Amino acid sequence: MSNTVTIDPVTRIEGHAKITLALDEAGKVDTARFSVTEFRGFEEFCKGRPVWEMPSLTARTCGICPVSHLLASAKAGDEVMGVRIPSTAVRLRRVVNLGQIIQSHALSFFHLSSPDLLLGWDADPAVRNVFGLMGAEPELARRGIRLRGFGQSVIEAIAGRKVHSPGIVPGGIAEPMTVETRDRMLAGLDEAQQTAEEALELFISMLDKFEREARAFGTFPSLHLGLANDAGTWENYDGHLRFVDAEGKVVADNVPAADYRKYIGEAPRHDSYLKSPYFKPLVEGKDDVFKGVYRVGPLARLNVCKTMGAPLADEALQAYRETVGGTANSSFFYHYARLIEILASTELMRSYLSDDSILDPMVRATAGINHRRAVGASEAPRGTLFHEYQVDASGLLEHVNMIIATGQNNLAMNETVLQIAREWVDGHKIPEPVLNRVEAGIRAFDPCLSCSTHAIGKMPLQVSLFDHEGTKVDEVRRG
Amino acid sequence: MRETRSAVHVSFDGVEYEGYAGESVLQCARRNGVTVPSLCFLEGLSVWGGCRICVVEIAEDHRLRPACATQIAADMEVKVETPRLRAYRKAILELLFAEGNHVCAVCVSNGKCELQDMAVLCGMDHVRYDYQSPLREIDASHPKYVFDPNRCILCTRCVRVCDEIEGAHVWDIGFRGEEAHLVTEMNKPWGESLSCTWCGKCVAVCPTGSLAYEGRAIGEMEHDPAMIQRLAVARNRGEWLYPGEEQ
Numbered sequence: 122m123s124n125t126v127t128i129d130p131v132t133r134i135e136g137h138a139k140i141t142l143a144l145d146e147a148g149k150v151d152t153a154r155f156s157v158t159e160f161r162g163f164e165e166f167c168k169g170r171p172v173w174e175m176p177s178l179t180a181r182t183c184g185i186c187p188v189s190h191l192l193a194s195a196k197a198g199d200e201v202m203g204v205r206i207p208s209t210a211v212r213l214r215r216v217v218n219l220g221q222i223i224q225s226h227a228l229s230f231f232h233l234s235s236p237d238l239l240l241g242w243d244a245d246p247a248v249r250n251v252f253g254l255m256g257a258e259p260e261l262a263r264r265g266i267r268l269r270g271f272g273q274s275v276i277e278a279i280a281g282r283k284v285h286s287p288g289i290v291p292g293g294i295a296e297p298m299t300v301e302t303r304d305r306m307l308a309g310l311d312e313a314q315q316t317a318e319e320a321l322e323l324f325i326s327m328l329d330k331f332e333r334e335a336r337a338f339g340t341f342p343s344l345h346l347g348l349a350n351d352a353g354t355w356e357n358y359d360g361h362l363r364f365v366d367a368e369g370k371v372v373a374d375n376v377p378a379a380d381y382r383k384y385i386g387e388a389p390r391h392d393s394y395l396k397s398p399y400f401k402p403l404v405e406g407k408d409d410v411f412k413g414v415y416r417v418g419p420l421a422r423l424n425v426c427k428t429m430g431a432p433l434a435d436e437a438l439q440a441y442r443e444t445v446g447g448t449a450n451s452s453f454f455y456h457y458a459r460l461i462e463i464l465a466s467t468e469l470m471r472s473y474l475s476d477d478s479i480l481d482p483m484v485r486a487t488a489g490i491n492h493r494r495a496v497g498a499s500e501a502p503r504g505t506l507f508h509e510y511q512v513d514a515s516g517l518l519e520h521v522n523m524i525i526a527t528g529q530n531n532l533a534m535n536e537t538v539l540q541i542a543r544e545w546v547d548g549h550k551i552p553e554p555v556l557n558r559v560e561a562g563i564r565a566f567d568p569c570l571s572c573s574t575h576a577i578g579k580m581p582l583q584v585s586l587f588d589h590e591g592t593k594v595d596e597v598r599r600g
Numbered sequence: 601m602r603e604t605r606s607a608v609h610v611s612f613d614g615v616e617y618e619g620y621a622g623e624s625v626l627q628c629a630r631r632n633g634v635t636v637p638s639l640c641f642l643e644g645l646s647v648w649g650g651c652r653i654c655v656v657e658i659a660e661d662h663r664l665r666p667a668c669a670t671q672i673a674a675d676m677e678v679k680v681e682t683p684r685l686r687a688y689r690k691a692i693l694e695l696l697f698a699e700g701n702h703v704c705a706v707c708v709s710n711g712k713c714e715l716q717d718m719a720v721l722c723g724m725d726h727v728r729y730d731y732q733s734p735l736r737e738i739d740a741s742h743p744k745y746v747f748d749p750n751r752c753i754l755c756t757r758c759v760r761v762c763d764e765i766e767g768a769h770v771w772d773i774g775f776r777g778e779e780a781h782l783v784t785e786m787n788k789p790w791g792e793s794l795s796c797t798w799c800g801k802c803v804a805v806c807p808t809g810s811l812a813y814e815g816r817a818i819g820e821m822e823h824d825p826a827m828i829q830r831l832a833v834a835r836n837r838g839e840w841l842y843p844g845e846e847q
Contacts, residue, residue, distance in 0.1 A: 171740060177706045177818040285705065290817035487815055489743070515740035515791075516814075 126551045127596045129583005131560050138568075139583035140559060141392075142542050142551075146589055150546050153539035155531070155563065157395035164521040172201050172490070172516045173291055179508065179523065180285045185228065188221035188276055189501030189526075191289040192358065193508040197497030198291020200379075201512055202488035209481040210293030215358045216306075216473050217279045217289065218499065219466040222357065223313065224272025225502035226419070226459045226466075229567040230320065231265025234456060237561050238327060243554040261323070264316045268463070271313040275470070278302045293485035300480060307474050314433075314467035321437055321460040328444065331453065337544035338562050339452030339537025342367030343414045344400050345421035346529065348500050349374070354430030355422060355465055357500035363425050364400060364415065369448035373402070378498035381507055385524065386413070397531045398524060414532040417504025418566065419458035424448045431472075434465035452537045455565045490516040501526045503567055527568040537562040549586065549594055556584060556597050608674040613681055619672040626654055626667035629680070636680050637689055637721055639714060640755035641668040642805055642825055644832030645764055648756050652692055653718060656680050664688070689722045698729040699778075701736070701750035702808070708821035709809030715753060736781070741791030744814055745803050749781050751810040757825070758782065758802035758811060765831055770796045801828065 129139030138157045145151040167178055176194040180187035192214060199206055232251045240249050240257060248256065255262040273283040279298060280286030288295040328335070348356040349363035362376035364384065373384055386401045388410045399413030415421070429435045438461055445454050473479055490512060497508045504526030511520035541562040545555045586595035605620040612634045619628040624647070629636045638654040641647065649669035656667045659677035664685075667678075679685065696702075696715065704710050718724075736749040754773060759782070763769040770793050774783035784790040803811045804824045812821040834840045 169737060171738065171746060173815055173817050174706055174708075181705070287710075287818040287820075290820075292815075295817065295820065489814070517738055517740055 125585050125587015125591070125593055125595075126546065127583050127585015127587075127593065128551075128556055128559060129585060129596065131563055131583070138563070139585065140538055140563075141585045141587065142538075142546060142559075143587045144546075144549065144589070148548050150539065150542040151589070153535065153542045154392060155535045155538050156390075156393035164523060167521045168518050170518055172198050172510060172512050172518060175508075175510065175518065176289055176291065177285065177287060182523070182525075184284055186221060186225050186501050186503070187285050188217055188280070188289070189499060189506050190508070191280070191286060192218055192499040193497040193501075193506045195289050195291050195293075195497065196499060197495040197508045197510045199486075200495030200497065201490060201492050201510065201516065202291060202486070203491035204292055204486040204488045206293040206486045207481070207483045209297070209478060210484040210486075211359070212473050212476075212479055213279050213294045213298060213484060214289065216470055216479070217276055217286075218358050219470045219473075220272045220275025220279070222272070222466045222502050223317075223463055223470075224269045224276070225567075226463045227265055227269035227272060229502070229564075230456060230459055230463075231262065231269070233567070234561070234564050235261070235265070237557065237564070238324070238331075238456070242557050242561070246553060246557070249557070261320075264319070268313055268316045268320075271309045274309065275306055278306055290485070292487055295485070297482040297484045298480055303474050303479060307471070310467055310471050310474075314464065314471075317460065317464040317467050318433065321464060324457060324460055325440070325444075328457075333544075334558075334561075335451050335453045337540055338565055339533060339540055340450055341536055341540065342450055343416050343533055343536075344372060344403075345424040345448075346400075346415050346417050346505055347422040347425035348378075348498065348505060349425050352430070353427035355426040355428070355434075355462075357422070359499075362498070362505070365424055365448070367448060367450050369424060372400075378507065379494075379496040381496060381498070381509075381524070385529075386410070387524070387528075393531075395528055395531050397535075398529045399532060411532055411536075414536065415529065416452070416533045417526050417529045418455060418502075419462050420449050420452065420455045421504060422500065423458045423461065429461065429465040431465045431468035434461055434468055437461045437464055452533065452562065452565045455567065459567070490514060503527055504529055527566070530566050530568065534563055534566055534568065537565070551584065551586065551595065551597060553597075559584065608672060608676075610672055610674075610676045610678060612678050614677075619676070621672065621674075623672055624668055625656060625665075625670045625672055625676075625678055628672050629667065629678070634680065635721075636667050637718055638668060639718055639753065639807055640757065642757050642761075642828060644829040645757065645760040645805075648760065651696075651753070651755055653689055653722075655685055655688055657682060657685060686722065690724050693719050693722055693724040694727045694729055696753050697724075697727050698731050699734075700752065701733060706818055707751065707809040708812045708816045708818060709751075709823070710819040712819065712822050713809060714807035714823075714825075732778075734778075739784075739790050740814065741789035742793075742796070742798075742814070743791065744798055745790070745800065746812050746814050747782065747784075747790055748810050748812070751808045752782055753808060753810075754780060754782070755807055757805040757807065761801045761805050761828055765828060765835075766797060766799050766801050768795045768797050768799075771802060801831075804828065 126142040131138045141154045143152045176191045179190040179194045182190050236249045236254050277283045280288035344364050346364050348360040350356045350360040364373040366372050385398050388397045399410040400415050404413040429438050494511050507524040509522040541559050584597045607618050610619040617632040636654050640651040647669050649666040654667040655664045657679040739747040759771040762771045770784050784793045804827050
């Protein structure tokens with residue numbers, strides 16, 4: 122007899138999803154599906170609204186990474202107006218994105234994933250969470266929470282509010298930065314950087330324990346996409362698109378964000394509101410979209426860049442590449458890459474804030490509607506984010522397309538779930554620690570399903586186990 | 601030269617004040633520092649009395665009357681804050697919110713909106729009526745301004761200011777009942793209006809984010825209704841006074 126297991130809802134992720142595992146007659150995992158079960162429809166109800174409203178409207182897609190939507194949307198707005206925004210506005214947007222990367226990555230590592238890493242996969246689920254972490258490692262938990270708070274305070278200082286900030290607008294930034302604000306941010310940077318360094322050290326010290334996870338948590342060849350610049354340094358705000366393969370070889374480069382459709386296709390799925398974007402040039406038909414699987418986010422960004430552009434993070438990057446073997450292809454290393462990005466963010470933020478040009482009051486360009494179609498791209502903490510707008514002559518939206526980082530990782534997340542299930546699931550029942558490993562495979566991507574389906578909700582998860590005849594024989598639900 | 605006005609005794613919620621014959625209950629209350637909530641009324645424009653937020657109770661017959669359109673009389677006893685009046689004001693505000701599409705979080709006037717302020721002042725913290733969620737298209741055809749009918753409460757300030765101060769009469773209310781909405785000229789797009797002088801007075805007096813400058817992002821639209829009061833005083837008295845200087 123064979124079975125199907127459903128994990129529904131998946132816990133400690135942002136959004137709502139389920140995992141379905143189908144077992145063959147021998148009780149071995151045959152297939153695995155990761156499905157997102159929410160829908161919101163931003164692309165529809167934004168139609169008819171003015172382009173100047175879009176940053177704030179689309180920021181509501183998410184409460185964790187609204188800054189990413191604000192930036193992608195404001196950049197699309199810049200394009201609609203056809204303006205080159207003031208250089209100080211670019212720097213301020215970069216700093217606010219670094220703040221966003223710090224807070225979101227801190228949330229992913231400290232609040233959501235470190236309970237698995239530090240308390241163990243087999244720990245009691247009742248304590249395997251941030252509160253359990255507070256009990257077992259109070260100082261680490263406190264530092265993690267403060268690090269996230271620092272990132273949030275940077276967003277508030279520049280954009281006016283921690284969540285759904287009004288200050289990132291088409292044409293630049295709404296308000297220039299004051300000396301007091303700058304000094305306050307600089308004062309918080311030392312602790313933030315120290316926390317980032319210590320978390321990185323801690324993770325590296327634990328790597329030996331996770332040899333099996335590194336091998337089986339979504340370790341497979343894929344392409345990697347990220348924004349890239351001519352200097353080859355880690356890019357998170359501007360630049361062009363670059364795809365590299367599993368060996369790090371560039372397969373597409375210097376692609377303007379506006380041309381993303383030439384390279385990225387979107388395949389709908391019958392069992393999920395989350396579409397599956399794929400790399401078009403490698404896919405010939407609807408049935409082989411997996412040939413075009415690519416990953417985005419910290420893992421991909423570190424594969425795409427040559428250096429981090431910050432001394433301590435560059436040292437860390439060198440050690441990382443020695444560990445992962447050059448180009449990282451194990452999704453488990455998302456955690457490692459994420460910590461390096463936090464460190465780089467603190468270093469780069471210091472360099473931007475230490476230059477007095479950040480205080481220049483000229484932070485906004487104004488113009489009317491000069492282009493009908495525009496694409497804004499930026500690197501969200503979870504990966505490359507695209508907002509594509511088509512407007513009428515008055516600047517009212519006629520068409521909206523948003524391609525979200527988590528969506529782009531959809532194929533890779535499915536593969537990761539399958540691999541973990543094959544490695545650990547054996548038989549018709551799923552022991553809780555195994556269930557948790559399956560979820561952790563998803564957590565490594567730090568998915569934001571509210572964003573990816575532009576949908577609402579927290580992210581509980583359900584796993585269902587079906588036999589080869591399609592009969593549900595077990596189901597585990599959490600959240 | 602200032603007019604000479606005869607004084608009469610009035611009371612607001614039991615406290616005695618001095619009123620002038622010929623002034624409205626709302627004007628008298630404001631001059632004496634008594635708060636009476638209002639929305640459609642704007643000093644310097646004709647009285648319309650349409651929003652009914654400024655309802656007060658007159659002791660002699662307990663009838664509800666709009667403070668903006670009721671003349672002061674000698675020994676008038678006016679009630680402003682009673683449970684009944686508070687309930688009516690709240691209900692009116694709830695109906696306004698339910699009737700349009702007022703999404704403060706993404707509005708150009710968020711934090712600088714008279715409707716929002718009024719909801720706070722009157723303690724309207726939720727809406728008991730079904731949201732109508734009407735489908736209304738934005739008119740962004742004007743090169744300088746944007747009209748978003750989703751945020752319009754039909755206070756007619758723009759209609760009155762355009763007619764009475766600017767003398768252009770671009771705006772009107774067209775259609776009836778729930779179909780009633782602002783129109784420019786004979787229901788043409790604003791940008792095609794031949795009579796609009798681009799003066800921006802309609803935008804200055806709008807109490808919500810319905811009329812705004814083009815290119816304003818969330819919370820960036822600051823209206824200036826006091827400008828009309830200054831213009832009216834300048835026109836009527838030949839004096840140019842700024843806020844705080846009015847006599």
